[in-house]
Amino acid sequence: MAAACSSRESVTVRLSLPDEQPTPDADTPLPADPPIPHPAPPPDDEATALPSLDDEATALPDRVAAYRAGYLAEDRRLLEKALRSGTLMGLATTNALELGVDVSGLDAVLIAGWPGTRASLWQQAGRAGRDGQDALAVLIARDDPLDTYLVHHPEALFGRPVEAIVLDPDNPYVLGPHLCAAAAEIPLTHADLPIFGDTTQDVLTELVKDGLLRQRAAGWFWTHRERATNLADIRGGGGAPIQVVESATGRLLGTVDEASAHTSVHTGAIYLHQGETFLVEELDLDAGVALVGSAEPDYSTFARDITEISVLRSLRSTPLGPGTLHFGEVEVTRQVVSYLRRRVQSGELLGDEPLDLPPRTLRTRAVWWTLPSGPIADLAEEGVDLGGAAHAAEHASIGLLPLFATCDRWDIGGVSTELHADTGLLTVFVYDGHEGGAGIAERGYARASDWLTATREAIASCECERGCPSCIQSPKCGNGNEPLSKSGALRLLDTLLRPHSQP
Numbered sequence: 001m002a003a004a005c006s007s008r009e010s011v012t013v014r015l016s017l018p019d020e021q022p023t024p025d026a027d028t029p030l031p032a033d034p035p036i037p038h039p040a041p042p043p044d045d046e047a048t049a050l051p052s053l054d055d056e057a058t059a060l061p062d063r064v065a066a067y068r069a070g071y072l073a074e075d076r077r078l079l080e081k082a083l084r085s086g087t088l089m090g091l092a093t094t095n096a097l098e099l100g101v102d103v104s105g106l107d108a109v110l111i112a113g114w115p116g117t118r119a120s121l122w123q124q125a126g127r128a129g130r131d132g133q134d135a136l137a138v139l140i141a142r143d144d145p146l147d148t149y150l151v152h153h154p155e156a157l158f159g160r161p162v163e164a165i166v167l168d169p170d171n172p173y174v175l176g177p178h179l180c181a182a183a184a185e186i187p188l189t190h191a192d193l194p195i196f197g198d199t200t201q202d203v204l205t206e207l208v209k210d211g212l213l214r215q216r217a218a219g220w221f222w223t224h225r226e227r228a229t230n231l232a233d234i235r236g237g238g239g240a241p242i243q244v245v246e247s248a249t250g251r252l253l254g255t256v257d258e259a260s261a262h263t264s265v266h267t268g269a270i271y272l273h274q275g276e277t278f279l280v281e282e283l284d285l286d287a288g289v290a291l292v293g294s295a296e297p298d299y300s301t302f303a304r305d306i307t308e309i310s311v312l313r314s315l316r317s318t319p320l321g322p323g324t325l326h327f328g329e330v331e332v333t334r335q336v337v338s339y340l341r342r343r344v345q346s347g348e349l350l351g352d353e354p355l356d357l358p359p360r361t362l363r364t365r366a367v368w369w370t371l372p373s374g375p376i377a378d379l380a381e382e383g384v385d386l387g388g389a390a391h392a393a394e395h396a397s398i399g400l401l402p403l404f405a406t407c408d409r410w411d412i413g414g415v416s417t418e419l420h421a422d423t424g425l426l427t428v429f430v431y432d433g434h435e436g437g438a439g440i441a442e443r444g445y446a447r448a449s450d451w452l453t454a455t456r457e458a459i460a461s462c463e464c465e466r467g468c469p470s471c472i473q474s475p476k477c478g479n480g481n482e483p484l485s486k487s488g489a490l491r492l493l494d495t496l497l498r499p500h501s502q503p
């Protein structure tokens with residue numbers, strides 16, 4: 001059985017208010033025999049004050065608001081203005097407020113969950129306390145393996161420098177647009193090539209073949225009318241954003257990036273905007289529009305998808321205990337196949353509705369490890385649930401990777417299986433969620449022994465008995481956190497990490 005867990009979310013700085021769309025309940029098993037489903041990620045950077053404030057402090061609900069990048073620019077300017085003037089007392093926000101928005105006079109920042117990097121942590125904490133004033137910054141640990149690890153190891157946070165940025169400049173998806181942009185300024189010559197790295201010649205050949213650059217004796221030229229810089233998408237979201245439009249009025253509510261539209265604004269999805277609830281009447285991918293209507297359902301929706309991974313080629317490999325560690329190119333295929341409706345209050349499952357959406361493929365890089373049949377047979381003999389063990393190890397390792405590679409856990413995904421078609425062995429993959437790979441998996445490969453040792457320690461030190469969201473459960477699990485085996489994961493990682501003497 002394969003398990004897949006992936007996707008991105010970028011909720012980072014915000015007051016400690018619940019998400020507009022709650023994350024799937026990791027503890028609620030899915031109905032029998034799910035087709036390797038995948039609960040939806042919460043919509044990209046969405047957060048707001050929920051009506052719970054109504055009960056606690058009746059004067060407050062109107063004085064807090066939500067803020068994220070997908071809101072219309074004029075709406076965001078109004079929110080920033082209201083916050084500066086004090087009309088708004090608090091903003092539940094994503095990292096959209098981290099950069100480029102000058103808000104002074106804030107007293108406190110509550111960071112809901114480890115934001116992924118020390119750089120982000122300090123940047124978010126620094127939203128309050130401008131101009132020498134005192135301020136309070138609180139990091140509220142989430143039920144998450146890395147947050148748990150950091151609570152036990154504060155030294156990993158304090159007294160350590162901001163981490164190096166992980167970037168793979170040779171990634172053709174990064175390098176291609178950059179070469180076009182460079183050529184648009186001054187045609188590229190042979191003398192320029194070493195500046196851009198070893199893969200430049202190959203990428204240029206592809207760009208010429210695709211008609212993006214033209215090669216002449218003097219070098220490579222950009223001959224298009226459009227600006228070459230339009231090719232580079234600095235947010236890396238891919239595709240044009242989907243516009244969320246209220247069908248009755250034609251009002252544009254905001255946008256959702258194309259990558260998350262399948263999970264957050266599919267037909268039938270519940271979409272929340274500034275505390276208002278909408279039902280998505282139709283998602284038209286060709287037109288780039290999601291039509292929504294005001295609604296007050298007593299349920300929320302969670303998209304589920306199937307993820308498959310295939311190995312294109314292993315670029316590097318090295319022995320790891322009795323097993324083998326690989327770094328290489330993979331193709332990940334995800335398709336949103338249905339969505340669950342759950343009652344808001346109880347989480348009770350109301351239905352599983354099929355969806356007809358095209359698969360999305362991602363060519364990226366992954367780090368993966370395999371164990372040969374000998375040790376696997378020994379573990380099976382001990383009664384270890386191998387599928388549950390590999391799945392639990394995968395979840396926990398995804399949770400810990402951000403400590404070793406500068407990334408958000410939502411930038412990485414994983415697949416684990418007792419028997420993978422391409423390796424013929426028990427295999428755990430952790431892949432980079434960016435097209436072409438952003439260097440995250442490579443960093444995992446380079447630091448695999450430290451990374452997997454910390455993973456083992458995070459599982460072992462968790463006080464739960466059989467696994468919990470702080471260690472092996474994942475809010476993004478493709479299989480509803482089934483099967484999972486905490487004791488099995490420890491045995492599996494012990495086997496993998498034990499010094500191995502070649503016979």
Ligand SMILES: [Zn+2]
Nearest residue numbers: 462464468471
């Ligand atoms: Zn636990």
Ligand SMILES: [Zn+2]
Nearest residue numbers: 003005477478
């Ligand atoms: Zn999973």
